[in-house]
Amino acid sequence: xxxxxxxxxxxxxxxxxxxxxxxxxxxxxxxxxxxxxxxxxxxxxxxxxxxxxxxxxxxxxxxxxxxxxxxxxxxxxxxxxxxxxxxxxxxxxxxxxxxxxxxxxxxxxxxxxxxxxxxxxxxxxxxxxxxxxxxxxxxxxxxxxxxxxxxxxxxxxxxxxxxxxxxxxxxxxxxxxxxxxxxxxxxxxxxxxxxxxxxxxxxxxxxxxxxx
Numbered sequence: 192x193x194x195x196x197x198x199x200x201x202x203x204x205x206x207x208x209x210x211x212x213x214x215x216x217x218x219x220x221x222x223x224x225x226x227x228x229x230x231x232x233x234x235x236x237x238x239x240x241x242x243x244x245x246x247x248x249x250x251x252x253x254x255x256x257x258x259x260x261x262x263x264x265x266x267x268x269x270x271x272x273x274x275x276x277x278x279x280x281x282x283x284x285x286x287x288x289x290x291x292x293x294x295x296x297x298x299x300x301x302x303x304x305x306x307x308x309x310x311x312x313x314x315x316x317x318x319x320x321x322x323x324x325x326x327x328x329x330x331x332x333x334x335x336x337x338x339x340x341x342x343x344x345x346x347x348x349x350x351x352x353x354x355x356x357x358x359x360x361x362x363x364x365x366x367x368x369x370x371x372x373x374x375x376x377x378x379x380x381x382x383x384x385x386x387x388x389x390x391x392x393x394x395x396x397x398x399x400x401x402x403x
Contacts, residue, residue, distance in 0.1 A: 193304035194399050196392050200360065202268050203260040203296035204277045204384065206374075208288040211255045213239055215285040221250070224279050246271060250280060257284065260296075268297075268388050274380035281374050292368035295387050301359040301395060309333045309353040311399055344369050351399075359399070363391045 213234070221241050222230040228243035238253035247263035248271060257280045259273050281290070303311065309332060313320060316336045324331050338349045346366040353359050365387045375383070 193306075194396060195302050195304070196299050196395060197302040198300035199265045199268055200298035200300055201260060201262050201296075202273065202298075202388075203258060204273045204380070205259070205294050205296065206257040206277060206281055206284075206290060207292040207294070207368075208255050208257075208284060209291050211252065211257070211288050212285045213237075213252055216252055216283055220283055224250070224276060248276070250276070252280075257281070268385065269381075272377075272381065274377045274384055277380060278374070278377045290372060290374050292366060292372065293374070294364055294366040295384055296365075297361075297363050297388055297391055299361050299363075299391065299395070300354075301361060301399070303357050303359065307356050308359045309356055311359070312336055312351055312353055315399070361391070361395055363387075 213236070216239055218232050218234070218239075221239070222232055224230075224241075225243040225246060225248065228246055228248075231242045231244070233240045233242075238251065240252075241250040242248070243250075247261060249258075249260045249262065251258040251260070257277075259277050259280060261271055261273060263270070277293075301308075313331060313334045317323065317331070317334055320331055333353050335350065335352050338347075338351075340347050340349075344367075346368070348362075348364040348366070350362045351359055352362075
């Protein structure tokens with residue numbers, strides 16, 4: 192079966208803290224994070240959202256988290272160095288805020304050249320389709336599996352959503368949380384961000400019957 196990862200739909204780095212005082216965030220420094228952008232900052236008691244047009248970057252402070260998200264579709268990751276921006280955002284967090292975890296989120300689109308994308312997840316994950324259809328008294332046309340698993344000390348959350356007969360959307364969350372965690376350097380964060388994306392691509396192709 193010929194499957195390829197055709198598009199990166201979005202990419203994200205999320206930082207998790209034990210506490211995050213939004214009132215202590217310097218909005219002037221937040222606006223100055225991206226050179227040449229026209230920043231817009233919207234704040235409320237529970238959330239700060241910063242936009243940086245014309246770039247498709249969104250930064251959110253809230254719920255004890257800083258989320259740095261690139262919403263633009265692309266062929267690969269790294270068009271905007273999220274790891275450098277994550278470090279700058281971490282430096283904006285108040286001194287009493289302690290990092291307790293961080294993670295990556297990737298949404299990718301997979302194309303199916305031959306075969307049926309909606310049938311792939313059913314055939315792979317539903318072992319007794321006939322029994323389920325008998326109980327439902329209907330025909331199973333699609334299935335959205337969610338897989339949570341662990342590799343070494345890293346936690347993963349994978350969701351596969353068939354969009355139509357030729358496309359599948361895959362979401363992967365990679366979560367790092369361990370005792371004594373500290374914020375890595377931007378170089379280490381970049382290497383890890385790229386490594387986890389390469390793992391996602393390789394794993395999806397092997398899982399869904401691709402050529403790698």
